[in-house]
Every structure is written in structure tokens, then in C-alpha cells.
Amino acid sequence: MKEFDVVTVGDINPDIIFTGVKRTPGMGKEVFARSVYISIGGGAANTAIGLARLGLKVALVSTIGKDMFGLNFLKLLEKEGVSKRYIKVQEKVNTGITVAITDENDRGFITYRGANELQRLEDINDELIKQTRHLHITNYSPDQKQRFMEISQIAKKYNVTISMDVGWDEAEKWDKGIMEALKKVDIFMPNEYEARGYSGKDDIYEALYYLSDYARINVIKLNKKGSIACDEKKAIVHAEGFKVESVDTTGAGDSFNAGFIYGFLNGRSMEQCLIIGNACGALSTTSFGGPAGFPNEKQLMEFLHRNKKLMGR
Incomplete structure (x- = not known):
């Protein structure tokens, strides 16, 4: 039996979340x-916590500074049941920080990368790959392509599936070099803006269809509108979003990822995985601060039952 169900790889940082901001300030x-509000954040850390709450065995590969935020996060991850064994502590660089400006509809970010900038896919050792069922990678960049290809070969040999959520491209160059890497990915999980950027398509369904030539399953998060997915057979599925009293959307995409991966590893259909992801994402928006609203397995199933989304096999 493998030690972990999922290993998540990528950022960990505090999210400092300002809510009820009517507009962004100009200089001066x-x-x-x-x-x-202040909470733990970063795509890999959030997804790891979401998966652990759903009952999966999870490890996080990341980098922190030897400072107040980083050391407190180690305690929090341990409390959440996430293995901290593969987190590096840097003494000369501070833990990264993200400031989020948010309302009930969307959010914007300002980020200091800090220790997160030192992360490399080389931090995923070969033995760790063998000891997990699934890898969720959030820190891929084109300069790490060679190591990613090595990881994908080992993963295939040991029946390890891979998902990827690459995040926002600040320069909005949308490097097409990622497409070769996506051919080795089982689940690609962009939001609608990222999907349009990487595909070059304005229509979201055209973007999904384009991406289906690369990753095995492509999932596009559509905020309140739910999510859509397409598999290697070009079968497209759409699942509507859930209506909730949303107060903060920070971390909703990461919570969706956790839900989708949870469904995938439990043998759910693509549509069921979307529904579970949508439910986790919606519930996360009902509390302030990243993981604060992430559900455990019981809360997830009760929410689905209340919304008449019964999850039979």
C-alpha cells in the first residue's frame, strides 16, 4: 500500500485578505x-488541506522561510493532517505573502514570491513519486520541463496520475511550451481566463476542445457558472454551480481542485467529479480566508444531499 493518496507541489504563503473593497487604489x-483576514494560502497548500479534510492521506512539497508565518504553517499543516516532511525551510529568504482584494464576486492579488520562488520540481524525489497515488503540481514552468518529463516517466511506471494547475501568467504571454508537458498530464485544471490564454480561443468551449488535444482530461473552472470538462474522447460535460451566500472567493479554485481530485481517486464519473468540485468550491466561499470554508467529507455529502445531488456510484 502506498503511503500517500496525493502529493501536492507548489506554493504556501499567508493570504492577507481585504474584503468589501469597492475599487483598487491608484498610486498615491x-x-x-x-x-x-489572514489565513494560510498558496495553491498547493490549500489543495493539500482540502484533500486532507476529505479523508485522503496527503503530503505537501513546498518551501517556507524561517519566520513567524512559515513556522506557524508547519504547526497548522500538522493539525490538518498534512505531512510536512517534504517542506524545506530557508533561513535567508522570507515566506511568500499574497494580499488579496476581494468582494463576493471575484478577487485580485498582489504577491511577494519569497521562498516560493526557490521551489523546483527537483524537490520531488523519485521515491516520493513511487509512494503516492496522485501528484498535483502547481509550480510548473517551462524551464523545468526536463525534470517534469522525468517525473512523468516515473509516475507512469508506478501508476501515479498527475494533475496540474499552473496559475496566472503575470506577463500574459501564455507560453505554448507547456503544451508538450500537458501531453503527460492526466488532469489539467485552469480557470476560464487561463484556458483562454493558453488556447488562444475566446469561446470557452473552443478553448476546452483545443486543450483536449493535450491533457487526458481538461477541466475549466467557471466561478459561479460551475465548471466544464472534456476527456480524450472529446466528450464535454458541464456541471452548474451551486447557489450559496458567498463572502470571499479566495481559495475557491483550490477547493474545487481538491474536490475533483477526491472524486477522481474514488472512481467517480467526470460529471460527478465536476459536481463534487463545484460543491467544494462553493462551500469555500461561505467563509473568509482560504481553507476556512473547505468541507470535510461529511459536510460535503450533506451539502450534496440538501441540493439533491446524490452521489451514487
Whole structure:
């Protein structure tokens, strides 16, 4: 039996979340927030916590600074049941920080990469790949292509599936070099803006169809509109979003990822995986601060039952 169900790879940082901001300030100007919250953040850390709450055995591969935030995160991850064994502590660089400006509809970010910038796919050792059922990678970049290809070969040999959520391209260049890497990926999980960027297609269904030539399963997150997915047979599925009293969308995409991967590893259909992902993403928006609203397995199933989305096999 393998030690882990999922190993997540990528960022960990505090999210400092300002809510109720009506507009972003121009230089030399000031705007006021209704409230502020601080929580653990970063795509890999959030997804790891989401998966652990759903009952899976999870490890996080990441990098922190030897500072207040980083050391407190080690304690929090342990409390959440996420293995911290593969987290590197850097003494000369601070833990990364993200400031989020959010309302009930969407959010924007300012990020200091800090220790996250030192992460490399080389931090995933070969033995760790053998000891997990699934790898979720959030820190891929074109300069790490060679190591990613090595990882994918080992993963295939040991029946390890791979998902990828590459995140926002600040320069909006949308390097097409990622496409060769996606051919080795089982699940690609962009949001609608990223999907349009990498595909070069304005229509979201055309973007999905384009991406289906690469990763085995492509999933596009559509915020309140739910999500769509397409497999290697070009079969497209759409699952509507859930109506909830949303207060903060920070971390919703990561919670969706956790839900989808949870469904995938439990043998659910593609449509069921979308429904579970949508439910996790929706529930995460009902509390302030990344993982605060992430559900455990019981809460997830109760929510699906209330919304008449019964999850029979």
C-alpha cells in the first residue's frame, strides 16, 4: 500500500485578505476595506488541506522561510493532517505573502514570491513519486520541463496520475511550451481566463476542445457558472454551480481542485467529479480566508444531499 493518496507541489504563503473593497487604489490614493483576514494560502497548500479534510492521506512539497508565518504553517499543516516532511525551510529568504482584494464576486492579488520562488520540481524525489497515488503540481514552468518529463516517466511506471494547475501568467504571454508537458498530464485544471490564454480561443468551449488535444482530461473552472470538462474522447460535460451566500472567493479554485481530485481517486464519473468540485468550491466561499470554508467529507455529502445531488456510484 502506498503511503500517500496525493502529493501536492507548489506554493504556501499567508493570504492577507481585504474584503468589501469597492475599487483598487491608484498610486498615491487610499481606499478602505470592510474587514481584513489572514489565513494560510498558496495553491498547493490549500489543495493539500482540502484533500486532507476529505479523508485522503496527503503530503505537501513546498518551501517556507524561517519566520513567524512559515513556522506557524508547519504547526497548522500538522493539525490538518498534512505531512510536512517534504517542506524545506530557508533561513535567508522570507515566506511568500499574497494580499488579496476581494468582494463576493471575484478577487485580485498582489504577491511577494519569497521562498516560493526557490521551489523546483527537483524537490520531488523519485521515491516520493513511487509512494503516492496522485501528484498535483502547481509550480510548473517551462524551464523545468526536463525534470517534469522525468517525473512523468516515473509516475507512469508506478501508476501515479498527475494533475496540474499552473496559475496566472503575470506577463500574459501564455507560453505554448507547456503544451508538450500537458501531453503527460492526466488532469489539467485552469480557470476560464487561463484556458483562454493558453488556447488562444475566446469561446470557452473552443478553448476546452483545443486543450483536449493535450491533457487526458481538461477541466475549466467557471466561478459561479460551475465548471466544464472534456476527456480524450472529446466528450464535454458541464456541471452548474451551486447557489450559496458567498463572502470571499479566495481559495475557491483550490477547493474545487481538491474536490475533483477526491472524486477522481474514488472512481467517480467526470460529471460527478465536476459536481463534487463545484460543491467544494462553493462551500469555500461561505467563509473568509482560504481553507476556512473547505468541507470535510461529511459536510460535503450533506451539502450534496440538501441540493439533491446524490452521489451514487
